Amino acid sequence: MATPDFELVIGDKNWSSWSLRPWLLMRQAGIPFIETSIRLRQSDTKLQILAHSPTGFIPALKWRGAAIGDSLAICETMADLFPDKRLWPQDTLARALARSACAEMHSGFQGLRRDMPMAVLERHPGEGHTEEAIACARRIVEMWRGLRSRFGQQAADDHGFLFGRFGVADAMYAPVVTRFETYGVDLAAMGDDGTARAYMNAVLTLPSMREWIAGAEMEEREKTASS
Structure with missing residues (x-):
């Protein structure tokens, strides 16, 4: 090979x-x-x-x-x-908005990053729910709903992701999906009508996402064994 x-x-x-x-x-x-x-x-x-x-x-x-x-x-x-691999949407407007969403994730949402750091294997419901972090969460849920409604759900090959097919934008928001799970963010309170929850489920059930989580579990077992 x-x-x-x-x-x-x-x-x-x-x-x-x-x-x-x-x-x-x-x-x-x-x-x-x-x-x-x-x-x-x-x-x-x-x-x-x-x-x-x-x-x-x-x-x-x-x-x-x-x-x-x-x-x-x-x-x-x-x-x-x-x-x-079509990791960006083919439509010009959709691609522009996918890049915009990635840039917003890359440089923004500081309150969420600070107050709800990624901890895939942990559960801390209610922790980190500062005013700034919740404002970030609300904006993200709004974005997910808008992109799924305008692009994802209209795609000929909709697989449940922001623009239909899994791509760069979904990879950039995957850590946020885990954060919402870890800290028990109430999506309905953020304005979700079920769209954001369904999107999170699509990400969390990806074979590669399950592989990542299994890898995290293995790493933690190895740390425990060596301590």
Whole structure:
């Protein structure tokens, strides 16, 4: 079997939201890669990361002797290299709004990031429900409803995702799906009519998402065994 062209360097699957995004996109799209995992929150974590990523951050995609940093940049690279995977919507307006949604996730929602950090395996209902985090949640639910209604549900090949098919936008919001589960966000109180809940279910039942969660469970067992 040929060695994959790509090596994806990621952090702990329970915590690393930035790592989840490109990992999920590549795995779900069937793009082969070597997975290299670095344990976070250790005294030597930074040194281990620097051996792979000159920025000192992960994820990093190692390809052709270079290290491509940042979740969105890696996802964009995959969409460019594999146009047949249709990781962006084909319609021009839909693609523009998908990019806009990704940019909003990439640079915004600071209250949600701070007060409801990703912890895939944990359940803390009611925690982190600050005014700022809830405002972010409300905006996200509104966005999901709007995109599903205008694009996803109208797509000829609707698989339950924001624009019908699973793509970059869904990968970027996958960590938010886990956050809403972890912290018990009341979607109805955020204005959901069932659309956001159905979208979350579509993400959570993805084979690759289930694989990620199983990987997080294995990592936690290994940590316990070595402690």
